[in-house]
Amino acid sequence: MNDASPPLMKPPLPRILADRPEKMAARGVNIHYGDKHAIKDLSITIPDRAVSAFIGPSGCGKSTFLRALNRMNDTIPSCRMTGAITLDGRNINDPDVDPVQLRSHVGMVFQKPNPFPKSIFENVAYGPRIHGLCASKAELEQRVEESLKKAGLFGEVKDRLHQPGTGLSGGQQQRLCIARAIAVNPEVILMDEPCSALDPIATARIEELIDELRQNFCIVIVTHSMQQAARVSQLTAFFHLGTLVEFGDTDKIFTAPTDQRTQDYITGRYG
Amino acid sequence: MSSLNAQNPTLRRRRAAEARFRRYGAAALALTSLFLAFLIIDIVGKGWPAFVEHRVELPVTLDSRKLAEKNYDGLIKDAIFARFPEAQSRGQRKAVLALFSHSAEQALAAQLAEAPAAAGQTVKAEVLLSDTADLHLKGLSHLADPAAIDALTARLPVTAHFSWRFFSHGDSREAEEAGIRGALIGSLLTVAVALGLGLIFGVAAAIYLEEFAPKNRLTDIIEVNINNLAAVPSIIFGLLGLAVFLNAFGLPRSSPLVGGLVLSLLVLPTIIIAARAALKAVPPSIKEAALGVGASEHQAVFHHVLPLALPGILTGAILGMARAFGETAPLLMIGMVAFIADVPGSISDAATVLPVQIYLWSDLPELAFRSKTAAAIMVLIAVLFAANALAIYLRNRFERRW
Amino acid sequence: MVLLVCSAVAVATTLGILASVLFESFVFFREVPLLSFLFGTQWAPTGSPAAFGILPLLAGTILITVIALITATPLGLFSAIYLSEYATPTLRKSLKPVLELLAGIPTVVLGFFAALTVAPFIRQVGTGLGLDVASESALAAGLVMGMMIVPLISSLSDDIINAVPQSLRDGSLAMGATPSETVKRVVLPAALPGIASAIMLAISRAIGETMIVVMAAGLAANLSFNPLAAVSTITVQIATLLVGDQEFDSDKTLSAFALGLVLFFFTLALNIAALRLVRKYRQHYE
Known part of the structure; x- marks a missing residue:
């Protein structure tokens, strides 16, 4: 499926794609929600070890497309997709690709923190347990600790690992969800407006964390906030009415967009 | 490097567990539906015969004395025994009478009240069969004397009808007459x-x-x-x-x-x-x-x-x-x-x-x-x-x- | 004001129930000591001397209820899980009426089915296996009662499972959990209090059910936990003691009210506990 990628769009390829390998890519993707044509003929290349941000007005399809990247749309009966999405060149919608396995490679963090009604430890141990990643209890404990550390949460919760995860503050809960996602060693982490339910301080903390995580992961973040996209991402894709209008280096999108619609959006004409 | 295609044994086991779980759910629903279906089939199977009743057309000759005395029971009995001349002993007569419902006399009374007939005439009375005879004809029980049933069907025209009686009558000690x-x-x-x-x-x-x-x-x-x-x-x-x-x-x-x-x-x-x-x-x-x-x-x-x-x-x-x-x-x-x-x-x-x-x-x-x-x-x-x-x-x- | 009086009818009903069972029970307990009622192992209201020990009836009630629950809990729960997590909307639409239909079958019909079809069948199978099966076995009554409860458990569980936020399911699925792992490890633990309350309501329904046991369980109050034996229940005794009996002040009829009192408090306690549990659970997710 990894046909020599045709040029994404007429403007020059984002600089960043030149020095980073492709992690995920979409070619000619169309998504329908019942009668609604939510994504129209979309193609994009997402680089590894970088943060790609999807921005656009509400209802532009950015979350729908994000959910297509780990086949979360499979859970919605009325949702149909055509076209190809690849992970390391492999089509993730191939009949012999199990979404269960795919999702252990492509993790996801949601808009509202959704820790399970279990202890902090059990929340993080959930993934390793179901995927059978740890042979022993000690190994599991170590992995939980590491994941919590990577999510920058360990220091705050190390004394109450066995208390319910729902008792944490909103920002801590979201970091717990990030720790939960990285506990299964994914390659890609999808974040669907991860800070929209958080206060500014918690948001700053998460943004810092995202910046750290990009050393090891391919991160795709959907955000409502253009400032956030500008702060955390290296690549920005602007969605409008189901189409990918513009995609390029973040600094370029925000300083010199080529498309009028992007220009209008970032200057606050609509959105 | 990702290994999306590797069918590792863990995954296979998890998939099997998934399929099993799903089957339990389907089985629970199937079992419940089956119970309901079986219940309904069982009830309908047991119940439909009650909507059918068997009757005979019995020619009753109106003896003047019995008619005057309004002894409809006697009239019916005479008519029955006239058809079964071989039944002489008490036991035999009882077996023959057991083929007919006790409701026959009221039916005759009602019929005559509606369409009076003179003494000596012969009227055709619709006589309901008894529950045992009825069940025998439906093939549901063999409590009735088979020889008597054979004689009955040979000598009198037995017909099956929809049992409106079931809806038009109240409860009765006699099963064939009981209605709701x-x-x-x-x-x-x-x-x-x-x-x-x-x-x-x-x-x-x-x-x-x-x-x-x-x-x-x-x-x-x-x-x-x-x-x-x-x-x-x-x-x-x-x-x-x-x-x-x-x-x-x-x-x-x-x-x-x-x-x-x-x-x-x-x-x-x-x-x-x-x-x-x-x-x-x-x-x-x-x-x-x-x-x-x-x-x-x-x-x-x-x-x-x-x-x-x-x-x-x-x-x-x-x-x-x-x-x-x-x-x-x-x-x-x-x-x-x-x-x-x-x-x-x-x-x-x-x-x-x-x-x-x-x-x-x-x-x-x-x-x-x-x-x-x-x-x-x-x-x-x-x-x-x-x-x-x-x-x-x-x-x-x-x-x-x- | 008129409206308030009308609302008070419900309260008056409860008070009326309490007053009538309490009053008659009080008269009864003047004749029969409370302790011998609660701890007696003989129930023979028409015997001479009459014995009014509730234990055999409690045992029978519990036995049949347990059989009913063992039947209904897995069936009801798995049905609810399948309907809410797996079934396509069309399948859901066509299966829900089946459960509603079953829920609407009058218990006298189920009793007829238990007594005339299920009990003889169990007896036949049991005898074939060389077991001694009573013609009015607890098993037959319990199984059919279980089927009666399936719609109750499944519809309550269905509501409760649907109340578990979708975000938790998404979180689990996005971790790469299979749907069944999501159900077992996230949805069910989250829904547990609600499901527990559903089962409590089911128990309350089972011990209060009358017609199935009147028609399919026995009259003889044996102190036995053998599902193949004939046992009697509290409701059976209330029904048979009061049917066709005109005199009102014999110990025999009064004992029915004492049994009614026990039944009323059992079911009331279960209901109150279940409602509390479910209210707490609702608050948790709102």
């Missing part, structure tokens, strides 16, 4: 009383709680109480009826009045809960609009909110009625289990209801009553089914999304 009319009328009267009272009190209570009640301890108690009342076993309501309505108030035992009173209390919570839900579904803007143009609180509720909630209330009422219609246990307590052959004429007459009739018949030893029981069940379920279908229709027809 008495029980059906009893049920109608009882449910009418229950529904009337239940609706009045239930809707009033719902309006009060939903629209007017202040939030205080009293209304809190009422509310908790309604929820708990909904789950009190029905037999307890029977105890209440026995102790209060029969013993304390001295109301007539076995009457649809008392039955209806008990059932109205039983369905009260159902109606209140349904009516409250219906009232709650009417958006507050309607009430506010009415208040805004100067309607009083009462006018707003009774002229504007209530009419809009009516379909929902009606649906709840029908479901409550269905519940009352199928209820048995509390009615046993208040004496609606007596053998009552007459069709009740008013709510203070002794009566029984369809579910209790089913209970009573199910206990009888005669095989014919078993199919009558199943047939009565078919009628009961048909009525409930129709009530539910009506409720669903009303819900779909009038349901409004605000």
Whole structure:
């Protein structure tokens, strides 16, 4: 499926794609929600070890497309997709690709923190347990600790690992969800407006964390906030009415967009 | 490097567990549906014969003396023995008579009352066969003497008919004559009383709680109480009826009045809960609009909110009625289990209801009553089914999304 | 004001129930000591001397209820899980009425089915296996009662499972959990209090059910936990003691009210506990 990628769009390829390998890519993707044509003929290349941000007005399809990247749309009966999405060149919608396995490679963090009604430890141990990643209890404990550390949460919760995860503050809960996602060693982490339910301080903390995580992961973040996209991402894709209008280096999108619609959006004409 | 295609054993095991789990779910639903299907097939299989009855056309020669004495029994017997001349001994005669229903004499009397015939004439009387002969002809039992049956079918034209009698007659000791009319009328009267009272009190209570009640301890108690009342076993309501309505108030035992009173209390919570839900579904803007143009609180509720909630209330009422219609246990307590052959004429007459009739018949030893029981069940379920279908229709027809 | 009085009817009903069972029970306990009622192992209200020990009836009630629950809990729960997590909307739409239909079958019908079809069948199978099966076995009554409860458990569980936020399911699925792992490890633990309350309501319904046991369980109160034996229940005794009996002040009829009192308090306690549990659970997710 990894046909020599045709040029994404007429403007020059984002600089960043030149020095980073492709992690995920979409070619000619169309998504329908019942009668609604939510994504129209979309193609994009997402680089590894970088943060790609999807921005656009509400209802532009950015979350729908994000959910297509780990086949979360499979859970919605009325949702149909055509076209190809690849992970390391492999089509993730191939009949012999199990979404269960795919999702252990492509993790996801949601808009509202959704820790399970279990202890902090059990929340993080959930993934390793179901995927059978740890042979022993000690190994599991170590992995939980590491994941919590990577999510920058360990220091705050190390004394109450066995208390319910729902008792944490909103920002801590979201970091717990990030720790939960990285506990299964994914390659890609999808974040669907991860800070929209958080206060500014918690948001700053998460943004810092995202910046750290990009050393090891391919991160795709959907955000409502253009400032956030500008702060955390290296690549920005602007969605409008189901189409990918513009995609390029973040600094370029925000300083010199080529498309009028992007220009209008970032200057606050609509959105 | 990702390994999306590697079919590792863990994944295979997890997939198998997934499929197994899913199958358990499907099996649970299949089993439940199967139970229901089997129940219905079993009931219909047992019940359908009760909708068919066998009759013979018996030529009766009207002996003048017996006709004058109105000895219809004798006339019928003579006619029967005329067809079975070989039956001479008492035993033989008894076996022959056992082929025919005891109802023949009343039928003859009725026939002659309608179309008088002179003595010496021969009239054709429609005579119902007895339950044993009837079951024999349906191939369901062999209690009747096969030789007698053969003689019967050879000498008289036996015909099968739809048993309207089942719907037009009351209960009887004779299985072939027993019908559900008495029980059906009893049920109608009882449910009418229950529904009337239940609706009045239930809707009033719902309006009060939903629209007017202040939030205080009293209304809190009422509310908790309604929820708990909904789950009190029905037999307890029977105890209440026995102790209060029969013993304390001295109301007539076995009457649809008392039955209806008990059932109205039983369905009260159902109606209140349904009516409250219906009232709650009417958006507050309607009430506010009415208040805004100067309607009083009462006018707003009774002229504007209530009419809009009516379909929902009606649906709840029908479901409550269905519940009352199928209820048995509390009615046993208040004496609606007596053998009552007459069709009740008013709510203070002794009566029984369809579910209790089913209970009573199910206990009888005669095989014919078993199919009558199943047939009565078919009628009961048909009525409930129709009530539910009506409720669903009303819900779909009038349901409004605000 | 009229409306308030109408609402008070519900309260009056409860008070009426309480007053009637309490009053008659009080008369009964003047004749029969409370302790011998609660701890007696003989129930023979028509015997001479009459014995009024509730234990055999409690045993019978519990036995049949347990059989019913063992039947209904897995069936009801798995049905609810399948309907809410796996079934397509069309399948859901066509299967829900089946459960509603089953819920609407009058218990007298189920009793007829239990007594005339299920009990003889069990007896036949049991005898074929060389077991001694009573013709009115607890098993037959319990199984059919279980089927009666399936719709109750499944519809309550269905509501409760649907109340578990979709975000938790999404969280689990996005971790790469299979749907069944999601159900077992996230949805069910989250829904547990609600499901427990559903089962409590089911128990309350089972011990209060009358017609199935009147028609399919025995009259003889044996102190036995053998599902193949005939046992009697509290409701059976209430029904048979009061049917056709006109005199009102014999110990025999009064004992029915004492049994009614026990039944009323059992079911009331279960209901209150179940409602509390479910209210707490609702608050948790709102």
